[in-house]
Amino acid sequence: MNNVWRSALRGIGTPIVASAIAIVIGGIIVSLIGYNPLTVYGSLITGAFGTLFNLSSTLTGAVPLLVIGLGIAIAFRAGLFNIGAEGQYWVGAMASVWVGYHFNQLPSVLHIILALIAGMIAGGLWGGVIPGLTKAYVGAHEVITTMMMSYIGIFLVEYMIEEPNAPMRLKGYIPESPAIANNTHLLPALPITAVKQAQLSVSIYIAIAAAIVAWLLLKKTTFGFQIRSIGFNQRASRYAGMRVPLYTILALGISGVFAGLAGGLQMLGVEYQLNDSFTSQYGYTAIVVALLARNNPFGVILAAIFFSALNTGGQNMQQVSGVPSSLTDVLTGLIIFFVAAERLIPVFIGWVRRRRSQGRAHDAQEGGTLA
Amino acid sequence: MDAFLEVAGLTKAFPGVIANDHVDLTLRQGEVHAILGENGAGKSTLMKLIYGLYQPDSGEIRLEGKPVHFNSPRDAIRAGIGMVHQHFMLIPALTVADNVVLGDEPGGFRYDRKEAIRRVRALSEQYRLTVDPTVKIGSLTVGLQQRVEILKAFYREAKLLILDEPTALLTPQETEELFVVVRHLKDQGIPVLFISHKLDEVRDIADRVTVMRAGKTVGSVQVKGTTSQELANLMVGRDVVLRIDKQPLNAGASVLDVENVSVQGHDKHERVKGVSFSVRAGEIFGIAGIDGNGQFELVDAIAGLAKVVGGTVRFNGQDITRLSPAKRTQSGIAYVPQDRQADGLVLDFDLVENTILRDFRRKPFSSGGWLRASAARVYAESLIKRFDVRPPNASRKAGELSGGNQQKVILAREVGRNPSLLIVAQPTRGLDVGAIEGIHRELLKLRDSGKAIILVSLELDEIMSLSDRIGVIHDGQLLEIVDGPSATREQLGLLMTGIHPEDGMPLAVGTETSSSAPSSPKETGGQS
Known part of the structure; x- marks a missing residue:
């Protein structure tokens, strides 16, 4: 039992220490440029959580990070680095929007499900087919292929609405797609005005359900067992009779499914149409989310909220304290650095210990000569 | 000064375990001193303490009477301690001379390669470590690579050589050659610390032996006048059975039939060439051979992990040549990989x-x-x-x-x-006497309960003490299948190098075995 607790503590310890160090260093930077770090962080926190509206906005922003982060975490567990979730997200969003403004005779729930599934399939194919097949059979590195496919995906969606006669473009001067049917709009998470204003929809529940599904998938199924086994040791997995190429494809595909779902949820819950701004960056921030969560699905929930809070809180921080909201980018960078450099922490501790034991050995030696 | 290196009361603790607990050791000038102990007895920790990789919690290391304190291997090397690790630290793409001088190159800003070759050649003559300084490391056998490691130590003017499990990866012939080198070093007055868990070689090479058990030194004894049994008991702390009595063979029907099987390795080269044999229920079929002659590819193929390019594998009468590894596991083939x-x-x-x-x-x-x-x-x-x-x-x-x-x-x-067929590859590699005994007992128990067992091992003794029949593999071909109980070391040793004892002619001039060739004609000469 003791062991379990200790490993659990170690599991969340490093991310918390990394975030804490980042926050402290951020505070030092803030005070060096002449602000009071307490006011600054105070405004950051109230901006993120202070009112029901702020809290809802934070959660709204957390949904895509959470869902994409889950997919990235699953790929990480299989030892694969899905760096192209941004493109999978947009391809998923595009598919969901397309379904969303077609099939208008369908009843609401069915239409929503169909739209989301379309997004998931699109994202899954985008992540699974080319990166998956090339990784599994010719060894093309997924960091390259998912990244390349990501650009192709983003530009594909852009093409769909950009030119006057683009396939999904709404007639008019603005490059945007038709809006999805009203009955596909996701309901607010709670029937409260502040929640509605913050556009917090039931997608937050779907996202949390997705986290539970991801956890069950990884921990409780033979599928997840094989994913984790392959992630740790491909040779032993092959010896154990697992089909490594197949599960490589599946892991990348499922990673894309989650990113596509995120795109669908964002369209159905917040944006209702494609328009000419492809600067979400959710797919990239979600990599950090998965890293900070150490690929634990429940950790992904917390990490997604944390990063979303930095974003929503940052705007308030700028208004109240005058510190540019880009400080939150500095914080993000510092957190990434310390999470990625987590191995530095034991090295550092080991160095301190060695120093000490050396001191002791010296003392002992001196004691010896005296005696 | 008689003692070259003294270790007194050395203690090193890691979280939850005391790896070295007041360890004492005295290494005299010009002796070969073995450290014998089971795995986890603390041998490696002790060596790392002496070599400066770890710092002791308490205790003292004295070199030629003076207390020393090493913060890193660099300090230890400067003080004249040379160590050859079990896993070599060489760069395959560079030549022998380049590897030896790496980090301490002759010449100033410009690397003087000629001088490096000259110095390495001189060293290799001085210590009789014959190796061509100009060849690439990657083309050398393990035994020769080890020599390069030893040369590295002497290039840095080692006055003491530590060999950490030096024979673990060597063939019997290479081991013998290493021992010649060690004896020569001893004649030159260079003390050697020899880490091992193999009793026979300790008796063969060492003058004195210090036995470690559970982090403590149990005692130091002269090798002469001590029996293997006494050493084994000292090492394990209880009476150990070195040779296990076998029940008489009670073989049943054929379980596995391998017919004319050829196997492709990862590098697309044919590693196994037309091998045929069968294994019956209730017998242990040993596969003897020098590493790299296709034995592991052969068993990988039986388990479904390597590509069979010719022939058939039948298991309990069914053709399984194209079956997936998972299906083979389900059908009753068990595999302990090397x-x-x-x-x-x-x-x-x-x-x-x-x-x-x-x-x-x-x-x-x-x-x-x-x-x-x-x-x-x-x-x-x-x-x-x-x-x-x-x-x-x-x-x-x-x-x-x-x-x-x-x-x-x-x-x-x-x-x-x-399972009805168990394939075990190198089941006791790197294990200590106590653990080996346990594994061997278990294998014999399985055999007696009617399982068919294929045993692949690079340890000839292991093959000989367990197998009912022994197939000798050389260059991908099964040269001969001999009766286990009546096989002799010499017979198997010659077959392993591709020579039939009757005619004394090399069967195939394999590339891998060319390095061990110098020793084999000598042996044939001794035979005839």
Whole structure:
């Protein structure tokens, strides 16, 4: 039992220490440029959580990070680095929007499900087919292929609405797609005005359900067992009779499914149409989310909220304290650095210990000569 | 000064374990001193302390009477300590001379390669470590690479040489050549610390031996006048049976029939060339051979992990040549692969996950794609108990176990399935006497219970003491199948190098064996 607790503590310890160090260093930077770090962080926190509206906005922003982060975490567990979730997200969003403004005779729930599934399939194919097949059979590195496919995906969606006669473009001067049917709009998470204003929809529940599904998938199924086994040791997995190429494809595909779902949820819950701004960056921030969560699905929930809070809180921080909201980018960078450099922490501790034991050995030696 | 190196009361603790507990050791000028102990007895820790890789918590190291303190291997090297690690630290793409001088090159800003070659050549003559300084490391055999490591130590003016398990990767012939080198060093007055867990070679090469057990030095004895049995008992702390009595052979029907099988290795080269043999229920079929002659590719192919390019494999009468590895496991073939950490286990998985690694698909460990964790845990705990895995904690990660216990976990998993054919490759590699005895007993028990067993080992003694029949593999071909009990070391040794004892003619001039060729004609000469 003791062991379990200790490993659990170690599991969340490093991310918390990394975030804490980042926050402290951020505070030092803030005070060096002449602000009071307490006011600054105070405004950051109230901006993120202070009112029901702020809290809802934070959660709204957390949904895509959470869902994409889950997919990235699953790929990480299989030892694969899905760096192209941004493109999978947009391809998923595009598919969901397309379904969303077609099939208008369908009843609401069915239409929503169909739209989301379309997004998931699109994202899954985008992540699974080319990166998956090339990784599994010719060894093309997924960091390259998912990244390349990501650009192709983003530009594909852009093409769909950009030119006057683009396939999904709404007639008019603005490059945007038709809006999805009203009955596909996701309901607010709670029937409260502040929640509605913050556009917090039931997608937050779907996202949390997705986290539970991801956890069950990884921990409780033979599928997840094989994913984790392959992630740790491909040779032993092959010896154990697992089909490594197949599960490589599946892991990348499922990673894309989650990113596509995120795109669908964002369209159905917040944006209702494609328009000419492809600067979400959710797919990239979600990599950090998965890293900070150490690929634990429940950790992904917390990490997604944390990063979303930095974003929503940052705007308030700028208004109240005058510190540019880009400080939150500095914080993000510092957190990434310390999470990625987590191995530095034991090295550092080991160095301190060695120093000490050396001191002791010296003392002992001196004691010896005296005696 | 008689003592060259003295270690007094050296203690080193790691979280949860005292790896070295008041260790004492005296190495005299010009002696070969063996450190003998089971795995985990603290031999490696002691060497790392002496070599400056670890710093002791307390105690003292004295070199030629003066207390020394090493913060890093660099300090130790400067003080004249040379160490050859079990796993070599060489760069395959560079030449021998380049590797030897690396980090301490002659010439100033510009590397003087000629001078490097000259110095390495001089050193290799001085210490009789014959090796061409201009060839690439990658083209050398393991035995020659080891010489380069020794040269590296002497290039840095070592006055003391530490050899950490030097024979672990060597063939019998290479071992003999190494011993010639060590004896020569001894004649030159250079003390050698020789780490080993093999009794026979310690008796062969060492003057004195210090035995370690559970982090403590149990005692130092002269090798002359001490029997292997006494050493083994000292090492394990109880009476050990070195040779196990075997029940008479009671072989049943043929379980596995390998017919004219050829196998392609990872590099697309044909590693096994038309091998045929069969294994019957209740017998141990040993495959002897020098490393790299196709024995592991052969068993990989039987387990379904290597590509069969010709011939058929029949298991219980059924053609399984094209069956997937998972199907073969299900049909009753168990396989203990040679590299337990790379292939046999997922080190980051706990013991529960590792015991079901190859059986997670079937009931009761899963149903309908859902894992049944509790059933798996119950099963893992029963295996841990039956095979005496230590520590007996199913939640431990496999990577936290000692080598012997890791091997037990693999064997338990494979045997626990109650297979009709068990393939074991190098089952006792790197294990200590106590653990070897346990594994050997288990294999014989399985044989007596009617299982067919294929044993692949690079240890001739292991093959000879366990096998009912022995197939000797050389350059991918099964040269001969001999009767186990009546086989002799000499006969097998010659066959392993591709020479039939009757005619004394090399059968094939394999590239891999060309390095061991110098020793084999000598042996044939001795025979005739």
